[in-house]
Each structure stands twice: as structure tokens, then as C-alpha cells.
Amino acid sequence: MTIAYRVHGVGHRIVDVEILDGISLEIGYGRVLALVGPNGAGKSTLLGVLAGDTAPTGGSVELDGRPLGDWSPAELARRRGVLLQQNAVAFSFTGRQVVEMGRAPWLGTPSADDDERAIEAALAETDATAFADRPFPTLSGGERARISLARVLAQETPVLLLDEPTAALDLGHQEDVLRIARRLAGRGRAVVAVLHDLSLAAAYADDLVMLDRGRLVADGSPAEVLSAERVEEVYRTPVRILPDPDTGRPVVLPRRTPAEADRTSSGDAQGTR
Amino acid sequence: MSTGTRTPAARRTLVLSLIAVLLVGGVLASFALGQLPISPAQLVGSVLRAVGVDNAWAPTDPLIEGTIWQVRLPRLALSVLVGALLSVAGVVMQAVFGNPLAEPGIVGVSSGAALGAAAAIAFGAAALGGWTVAAAAFVGGFLATLLVYATARSRGRTEVVTLLLTGIAVNAFASAGLALILFASHSASREQIVFWQLGSLNGSRWSDVLVVVAIGAPATAVALRLARRYDLLALGERTAAHLGVRVERLRVVSIVVVALVTGVAVAFAGIIAFVGLVVPHLIRMLLGPSHGTLLVGSVLGGAALLVWADLVARTAIPGSDLPIGMLTSIIGGPFFFWLIRRNRAKAGGWA
Numbered sequence: 001m002t003i004a005y006r007v008h009g010v011g012h013r014i015v016d017v018e019i020l021d022g023i024s025l026e027i028g029y030g031r032v033l034a035l036v037g038p039n040g041a042g043k044s045t046l047l048g049v050l051a052g053d054t055a056p057t058g059g060s061v062e063l064d065g066r067p068l069g070d071w072s073p074a075e076l077a078r079r080r081g082v083l084l085q086q087n088a089v090a091f092s093f094t095g096r097q098v099v100e101m102g103r104a105p106w107l108g109t110p111s112a113d114d115d116e117r118a119i120e121a122a123l124a125e126t127d128a129t130a131f132a133d134r135p136f137p138t139l140s141g142g143e144r145a146r147i148s149l150a151r152v153l154a155q156e157t158p159v160l161l162l163d164e165p166t167a168a169l170d171l172g173h174q175e176d177v178l179r180i181a182r183r184l185a186g187r188g189r190a191v192v193a194v195l196h197d198l199s200l201a202a203a204y205a206d207d208l209v210m211l212d213r214g215r216l217v218a219d220g221s222p223a224e225v226l227s228a229e230r231v232e233e234v235y236r237t238p239v240r241i242l243p244d245p246d247t248g249r250p251v252v253l254p255r256r257t258p259a260e261a262d263r264t265s266s267g268d269a270q271g272t273r
Numbered sequence: 274m275s276t277g278t279r280t281p282a283a284r285r286t287l288v289l290s291l292i293a294v295l296l297v298g299g300v301l302a303s304f305a306l307g308q309l310p311i312s313p314a315q316l317v318g319s320v321l322r323a324v325g326v327d328n329a330w331a332p333t334d335p336l337i338e339g340t341i342w343q344v345r346l347p348r349l350a351l352s353v354l355v356g357a358l359l360s361v362a363g364v365v366m367q368a369v370f371g372n373p374l375a376e377p378g379i380v381g382v383s384s385g386a387a388l389g390a391a392a393a394i395a396f397g398a399a400a401l402g403g404w405t406v407a408a409a410a411f412v413g414g415f416l417a418t419l420l421v422y423a424t425a426r427s428r429g430r431t432e433v434v435t436l437l438l439t440g441i442a443v444n445a446f447a448s449a450g451l452a453l454i455l456f457a458s459h460s461a462s463r464e465q466i467v468f469w470q471l472g473s474l475n476g477s478r479w480s481d482v483l484v485v486v487a488i489g490a491p492a493t494a495v496a497l498r499l500a501r502r503y504d505l506l507a508l509g510e511r512t513a514a515h516l517g518v519r520v521e522r523l524r525v526v527s528i529v530v531v532a533l534v535t536g537v538a539v540a541f542a543g544i545i546a547f548v549g550l551v552v553p554h555l556i557r558m559l560l561g562p563s564h565g566t567l568l569v570g571s572v573l574g575g576a577a578l579l580v581w582a583d584l585v586a587r588t589a590i591p592g593s594d595l596p597i598g599m600l601t602s603i604i605g606g607p608f609f610f611w612l613i614r615r616n617r618a619k620a621g622g623w624a
Contacts, residue, residue, distance in 0.1 A: 051515060053511060053514065053515075073514060073517045073518065073519055074517040076515075076517070077515060077516050077517030078517075080515075081515070082511075082512070082515040084509070084511060084512060086509070087508070087509075087512070088509060089507055089508055089509075090371035090372065090506075090507040090509075091371075091373070091507050091557065091562035092557075092561070092562055093504070093507060093561075093562050093563075094561075097504075097561075097563070098508070101504060101505050101508060101516065102516070104501065104505055104516045104517065104518075105516055105517045107501070151508075155516070
């Protein structure tokens with residue numbers, strides 16, 4: 001396995017709060033790595049560190065054997081693509097124009113001849129061709145998410161960092177996004193995705209990294225990381241882990257008592273708000 | 274697209290050509306019309322003679338000759354330049370703030386520049402030549418831009434409410450400063466300062482035109498070079514950075530460009546509001562938001578708008594010269610209303 005990222009002892013502190021603390025991991029090419037953990041665990045911050053947005057206050061990060069800080073923005077843009085959670089676009093650019101912007105890092109390089117093909121391929125891959133010529137601000141949340149993903153795909157970088165790429169998507173498109181991630185890994189790319197749905201992460205990721213309150217609590221295959229005890233401890237809710245009948249990969253189900261499921265008996269005002 | 278089979282490129286050529294025709298028409302009309310009518314033949318003759326071709330069309334009356342070369346031509350040149358530069362300032366500001374409401378007049382950059390210029394006049398610095406007033410206007414505009422930017426921008430976003438409130442505060446402070454200078458200065462400078470607040474192209478000189486070109490042309494060239502990066506900035510600052518844009522540097526350069534072009538326009542033409550808002554907005558509706566085309570269209574459109582506006586200012590009421598800033602606000606105010614209403618209807622406002 002060729003290593004994309006080497007993260008060693010990374011910490012990030014804002015004033016007195018440790019957002020990240022002592023994170024060490026390796027991210028390989030040809031693999032899908034899912035970053036999981038509860039809200040506020042530091043997943044997005046870690047992704048920001050990998051993207052080069054946030055300089056960690058401690059530790060070191062290397063991309064392709066070179067310290068991340070030594071990369072120029074233009075070099076980095078040809079090496080890693082980033083999809084953020086929020087993807088607003090100021091002004092009425094069309095979807096296709098937004099995807100075209102993903103080709104900006106290749107301007108003036110021989111790869112620029114490939115722009116048209118890359119844009120069409122990315123739109124086809126995310127199932128976004130049908131609405132690509134509409135203004136971005138008029139698209140639905142899911143359509144925006146797919147156009148934004150297409151922009152990152154069109155960038156054609158060996159490394160992809162995706163922050164909750166499935167957040168705005170319906171069940172079918174969530175699966176599509178992870179299938180795309182798998183295909184990219186199959187072509188030798190490194191894909192890092194922040195995911196909230198543990199079952200989705202377990203179904204598609206090669207490696208799972210679980211964070212909790214800024215610390216890395218587990219790093220390994222989905223089956224190794226997702227034990228019921230660990231998930232219950234980190235997420236503070238009872239769960240049951242079942243093997244997927246088809247793939248054998250772990251499926252995480254929250255345990256609910258019959259009383260909780262039965263609204264009529266509890267009359268819980270908060271729950272029916 | 275509503276234009277049927279027409280390609281975007283053909284549409285762009287058509288729209289830009291129409292704006293160019295509008296500009297050329299305005300230029301020709303401005304030459305001919307005024308207190309002293311000048312025929313096209315006299316104009317052509319005079320221009321030919323100036324380049325060394327003697328001809329029968331050239332005006333024999335030195336008054337006409339003087340009107341062409343010392344009054345109309347510099348004023349026309351200045352209105353073209355100021356219109357173009359105010360539009361460039363609008364486009365660049367809107368790109369950096371990611372917001373179509375950012376405009377030098379509205380957020381207070383113009384009044385900051387006017388305060389700088391007024392201070393220079395009142396303290397007698399104007400005696401050192403046109404550059405001094407321009408420099409003072411630049412400093413005022415630059416400080417105002419920095420202040421607005423620092424206040425209204427946070428975590429890579431501009432909140433519209435904060436942006437407009439900052440504009441109100443900067444405008445209020447600048448007009449108070451202007452009032453103070455007005456109060457404290459001699460009647461001669463007082464008159465000159467009043468002219469700034471209203472905006473006028475009356476009394477334009479070739480030396481003014483020279484200063485405006487010297488500063489405006491390079492600044493516009495820089496903005497054009499940055500056009501592609503402004504497109505990326507529409508994705509948000511972090512995403513633009515992920516695509517290789519050095520956002521911090523882009524911001525600083527852009528703020529300097531805005532302050533330079535606004536400062537130099539305000540120094541010689543006073544406060545002419547709404548041009549930087551109306552023109553880029555219309556061009557965006559016609560040609561889309563890509564900043565390369567938008568800048569070219571706005572330069573032409575801004576020049577055309579100001580040429581026609583100045584023609585109206587000179588000729589609407591015989592024998593008097595209306596302040597052009599008043600005219601553009603008469604058009605721009607209602608337009609602003611329409612913009613707000615339209616946006617409310619479409620997207621529920623700018624909260």
C-alpha cells in the first residue's frame with residue numbers, strides 16, 4: 001500500500017480547548033477511509049488539517065512524504081480535492097459552471113485539454129447531467145450536493161477529502177456516493193469521508209477511524225472498530241451490531257425499548273413536537 | 274435558454290456589441306449637444322486638423338475649437354472613465370464579499386474617499402496638484418474599505434445585515450467628518466467640498482483625465498487578470514483555497530483595487546452612487562455571473578450609463594448643470610428598491 005497521508009501526533013488547540021489530541025494514522029492510496037464519531041468529536045477539524053486549511057498546533061502531517069506546509073496552494077489543488085459540508089454558491093452560476101471550476105487547478109497544464117471529458121464524466125457519475133444547466137441557487141439540497149461532488153470529482157485528484165458527502169442525500173443517492181468512493185479507490189485514489197451513518201461507513205469503507213472528544217479511539221477494519229461496547233461508550237446510547245445478511249459487514253442498530261417506540265402510551269410532548 | 278438556438282458566445286457578442294453601440298451613440302451625442310451645438314462635420318474637421326490634416330470642415334471659430342478640446346472632450350473622457358471605474362469597483366467588491374449588494378457608495382467607501390478628498394482641499398493640500406487630492410481620496414477609501422471588510426466579514430462569510438449596518442455607520446461618520454470640515458473651512462473650499470457631495474463632471478480638465486487613466490487602467494487590468502479567481506471565490510473562501518486560490522492575497526489586492534478606482538473616481542467626480550450596483554447587476558442578468566465577461570460588460574455599460582447621464586445632466590435644464598450624482602441616485606434608488614423586492618419574492622430576502 002502506498003501511503004498518501006502520514007499523520008503523527010497531531011493536536012489542535014483553540015485557546016484552552018483540545019479540539020484534536022495526539023492523532024496518529026496512515027491513509028493509503030486505493031482505500032476508502034471513513035472518519036466517524038459523535039458530534040464535536042473533531043472529525044471536520046481533522047479533515048481540515050488533512051486539507052491543509054488548519055495548521056495543527058502540534059504534531060506533523062505529511063502528504064506523499066512531504067510536510068503538508070511545504071505544498072503550495074496550486075500544487076495541493078492538483079493533489080487533493082475537498083468537499084465541505086456547506087456548499088453555497090454566490091451568484092447564479094449554473095451547475096455545469098460550478099463543476100467547471102473544479103478544473104481550475106489544471107489551467108495551463110497539459111491536463112487542461114481534458115476539461116470537457118472530466119466535466120461530463122463527473123456529471124454523469126453523480127447523476128447530475130439532467131439539471132447541470134440550471135442555476136445552482138435554484139437547485140434542491142440534494143441536487144446541490146451532487147453538483148458539488150461532481151466539482152470535486154472533476155478536479156481529478158489522487159486524494160479526495162469528503163466532509164459528510166451524504167448529508168443532504170436520499171437513501172439511493174447516499175449509496176451512489178459511497179459506490180463512487182469505492183470505484184475511485186479501485187482506481188488507486190485515496191478517499192477520506194466523514195460519515196455519520198455507521199452502517200453506511202461499515203458497508204463501504206476499508207478502514208474506519210473513530211474519534212471521540214478529539215482523540216482517536218479506534219482505527220481498523222469496520223468489524224474491528226464497530227464493537228457494541230465501543231459504540232455504546234462513544235455514542236452513549238445502547239446499540240446492537242448485526243452482520244449484514246448479504247455482505248457480513250456490521251450493521252449498527254440503536255436499541256429501542258417497546259415503550260419508547262409506542263407513542264400512544266408515553267404521550268411525550270418533546271417527541272411529538 | 275430564452276434565446277433559442279443562440280450559443281452563449283454569440284449572445285455575449287451580441288449584448289456587448291449593443292452596449293458598445295449605446296456607448297458610441299452617447300459619445301457622439303455628447304459631442305454634438307450642449308449650450309453650443311457642434312455639427313459632426315466640425316468635429317471631424319477639428320480632429321483631422323489636430324492630427325495634421327488641413328481640411329475645409331474644421332471650425333474657424335476659436336470658441337468652437339476651444340469648446341471641443343477644452344470643455345467637451347475632457348469631460349466626455351472623464352465620464353467614460355469614471356463610469357467604467359465605478360462599475361469595476363462594484364464588480365470587484367461584490368466578488369470579494371460574495372454579495373450583489375456590496376457597492377462602494379452603499380458600504381461607505383465613496384464617502385470615505387470624499388472625506389479624504391475634502392480634508393485635502395480644506396487643509397490646502399490641493400494646491401500641490403491633482404495627485405494630492407486623488408491620493409487623499411484613496412487613503413480615505415482604503416481605510417473605509419478595510420473597516421467595512423473587517424467588520425462585515427467573519428468566518429469567510431458576509432452577513433448582509435452587518436454589511437449594510439457597517440455601511441450606515443461609515444457613511445454617518447464620513448458625513449459628520451465632511452460637515453466638520455465644511456464648518457471649519459473657508460468659503461472657497463466650502464464650495465468645492467459641496468461639489469463632492471453632489472457629484473459632478475463639470476470643469477473636467479485634461480490633467481484630471483491623465484490621473485484617472487494612470488491609476489484606473491492598471492487597476493482595471495489587475496481586476497481582469499483576477500476574474501477567474503473571482504469566479505472560484507463564489508464557491509466560498511475555503512473551497513476557493515482548495516482549488517489553489519491564495520484567498521488572503523486575492524482579498525488584499527482586491528481591496529487595494531477597489532480603494533484605488535473608487536478613490537480616483539471620487540476625487541475628480543465626487544460621489545456618484547449606484548453605478549457600481551446597477552451596472553454589474555444588469556450585466557449579470559444579461560450575460561451571467563462569470564467575472565471576465567461581467568467586467569468587460571460592466572466597463573462598457575458603466576461608461577455608457579455615465580455618458581448618457583452626464584448628457585442629461587448638462588442638457589435637461591438649459592443653462593444649468595445638474596449634479597450627476599443626484600441623477601444616478603434618482604435612477605439607482607428605485608432600482609435598489611426593485612432589487613430588494615425581487616430578491617424577497619424569489620429567495621425570501623437576504624437575512
